[in-house]
Amino acid sequence: xxxxxxxxxxxxxxxxxxxxxxxxxxxxxxxxxxxxxxxxxxxxxxxxxxxxxxxxxxxxxxxxxxxxxxxxxxxxxxxxx
Numbered sequence: 006x007x008x009x010x011x012x013x014x015x016x017x018x019x020x021x022x023x024x025x026x027x028x029x030x031x032x033x034x035x036x037x038x039x040x041x042x043x044x045x046x047x048x049x050x051x052x053x054x055x056x057x058x059x060x061x062x063x064x065x066x067x068x069x070x071x072x073x074x075x076x077x078x079x080x081x082x083x084x085x086x
Contacts, residue, residue: 020027040046 020030040050
């Protein structure tokens with residue numbers, strides 16, 4: 006489908022043909038709107054981000070020193086876990 010109009014018009018035209026996908030997008034939009042305005046949701050998201058950071062740091066700590074040294078010395082070969 007060729008749409009010579011602005012991107013918004015093209016997207017709206019495409020959404021008319023989207024069927025059930027339109028319902029999914031509408032529900033996702035409501036969830037995002039709620040998360041943006043809810044302080045409780047913001048706190049949950051912030052907490053989840055901190056958990057992910059801790060997991061990442063723990064995974065780095067578990068890398069053997071030899072593998073870290075290889076990265077630090079600029080070796081170009083891939084380092085397997």
